[in-house]
Amino acid sequence: xxxxxxxxxxxxxxxxxxxxxxxxxxxxxxxxxxxxxxxxxxxxxxxxxxxxxxxxxxxxxxxxxxxxxxxxxxxxxxxxxxxxxxxxxxxxxxxxxxxxxxxxxxxxxxxxxxxxxxxxxxxxxxxxxxxxxxxxxxxxxxxxxxxxxxxxxxxxxxxxxxxxxxxxxxxxxxxxxxxxxxxxxxxxxxxxxxxxxxxxxxxxxxxxxxxxxxxxxxxxxxxxxxxxxxxxxxxxxxxxxxxxxxxxxxxxxxxxxxx
Ligand code: 13P
Numbered sequence: 001x002x003x004x005x006x007x008x009x010x011x012x013x014x015x016x017x018x019x020x021x022x023x024x025x026x027x028x029x030x031x032x033x034x035x036x037x038x039x040x041x042x043x044x045x046x047x048x049x050x051x052x053x054x055x056x057x058x059x060x061x062x063x064x065x066x067x068x069x070x071x072x073x074x075x076x077x078x079x080x081x082x083x084x085x086x087x088x089x090x091x092x093x094x095x096x097x098x099x100x101x102x103x104x105x106x107x108x109x110x111x112x113x114x115x116x117x118x119x120x121x122x123x124x125x126x127x128x129x130x131x132x133x134x135x136x137x138x139x140x141x142x143x144x145x146x147x148x149x150x151x152x153x154x155x156x157x158x159x160x161x162x163x164x165x166x167x168x169x170x171x172x173x174x175x176x177x178x179x180x181x182x183x184x185x186x187x188x189x190x191x192x193x194x195x196x197x198x199x200x201x202x203x204x205x206x207x208x209x210x211x212x213x214x215x216x217x218x219x220x221x222x223x224x225x226x227x228x229x230x231x232x233x234x235x236x237x238x239x240x241x242x243x244x245x246x247x248x249x250x251x252x253x254x255x256x257x258x259x
Contacts, residue, residue: 008238020050055087084120124209171213
């Protein structure tokens with residue numbers, strides 16, 4: 001049984017006032033979300049304001065990245081301890097923008113995943129192929145490599161505490177989402193791998209989100225696929241009405257969770 005999860009990744013958008021306003025609108029539009037969990041990930045600087053707005057509401061908040069060390073001489077980095085202090089629920093790790101624009105390696109991402117777990121944060125590990133890799137028929141090879149490396153060294157109980165997101169790079173910010181069938185194929189593959197790496201039980205309970213041009217008009221078709229357990233939303237999470245619609249459309253039909 002997996003309750004769908006919708007995560008808004010605000011990326012590097014908005015100052016504190018805008019973030020507060022957006023968080024307020026999401027909170028007020030989703031007072032009692034049924035059959036779906038919702039988390040927003042604002043820029044670091046807006047986290048305290050967003051936490052203040054969302055405290056006591058069913059909407060959670062998280063961060064877009066974290067370093068693997070607790071503290072030290074790492075200019076410009078944010079540690080998982082700092083995110084715990086801000087009561088973050090989850091942290092997005094290995095996002096394609098981190099991998100491609102900032103050259104994060106699988107090994108670094110793996111260290112970040114382990115550090116997040118060590119501090120009680122839920123890592124949302126992102127994987128996904130580029131357009132060229134898909135064209136070359138390398139989709140499964142690429143996501144498998146990223147998944148195995150990202151979860152390396154973790155035991156089943158730790159993997160059980162993770163979240164995954166399949167975000168094909170070619171679908172991010174392009175307006176061209178993967179079709180439900182394309183996404184479902186990769187999600188099924190990832191779930192099979194988790195079953196191998198951890199256990200069938202862990203694979204059945206682990207939520208795998210889809211990200212890449214999710215909008216109000218495609219969310220329902222994507223999340224009704226059995227292996228798609230919600231959405232990681234970029235651009236469309238910056239407008240409260242659209243994001244609220246995505247959350248509602250991603251909710252499990254007729255109950256709090258889907259099997
Ligand atoms: P878009 O929804 O803007 O395509 O971004 C997806 C994404 O990268 C979420 O992490």
